[in-house]
Amino acid sequence: MPWIQNYITVGGSTVGSACVAAIPLIILFYMLAVRKAKGHIAALAGLVGALVVAVAVWKMPVGLAVSATLNGAAFGLFPIVWIVVTAVWVYNMTVESGEFEIIKDSLARLTDDRRLQALLIAFAFSCFIEGTAGFGTPVAIAAAMLVGLGFTPLWGAGVALIANTAPVAFGAIGVPIIVAASVSGLDQMAVSSIAGRQLSLLALIVPLWVCVA
Incomplete structure (x- = not known):
């Protein structure tokens, strides 16, 4: 029906x-x-x-509501949770092995300037994590690294959230683009190209915003 x-x-x-x-x-x-x-x-x-x-x-209809709930749960379990769980596993492995401290110290040694530290970690490094994991993982990791470098937790989280606005549409291997194309009925490549044009402008503005913050 x-x-x-x-x-x-x-x-x-x-x-x-x-x-x-x-x-x-x-x-x-x-x-x-x-x-x-x-x-x-x-x-x-x-x-x-x-x-x-x-x-x-x-x-x-109750039946349709229950079916939509189960469909949403299944979609969240496989494409989303599957990516997040593996990303968290890799992060925990780097922490336990000490590699995370090496990465953090290497980035910290490049400069003592807080603005450049924020750009390297909250913007550049979190963009890489966004592409592989997404769903909040890059903000959590970047904020933890900034706090480890001396940022207050509030500032570290705030800067990481600001910096993460540019790459988020292509996060988790492009899941947001795929979902946007499926719900709108548009071609994935068309949605991807439009998002790429828009986010390229954001990628110019966000670093300035991070430095000001």
């Missing part, structure tokens, strides 16, 4: 519909920031909220 989603359902208001659609995100943030719940518990709470909103407000 086909089902077509009506995006404006709460009193005919776009703003009201957006507020209702944000309920799962609000639940997720509340569980993480206020209740200090573990990640998987917060994610399950957000998932339940999304299912309730989809069925109760947008009148999505």
Whole structure:
């Protein structure tokens, strides 16, 4: 049975519909920031909220909602978690073997200038990690390296997040591009070329932004 989603359902208001659609995100943030719940518990709470909103407000058939949930879980498990787990394994291996300290010290010896350290680690090195792992891994690794060089945790995380804006579309071996092409029905190469043109401009702006920060 086909089902077509009506995006404006709460009193005919776009703003009201957006507020209702944000309920799962609000639940997720509340569980993480206020209740200090573990990640998987917060994610399950957000998932339940999304299912309730989809069925109760947008009148999505229960069977279709459950099928969409299982499809999303399967998609997240294989292309996404598979990449993240292997990336974390490689990172842990480099830490245990001492190679991570060698990489960090090598980058630190190049210059004492905090701006150049941020460019080398938060921008250049995290771009490499973004292409191989993605999904937050480069920010976590780059922030840890910056903190090890003397950056405060807040500044290290902030600079790493700013620097990671340029390469993120091609992260995890291009998964965001593949997903964008699949949901839009556009050709992957067309989406990739357009994103490449846009991000090349960002790649010029972000280093300046990092230095200013």
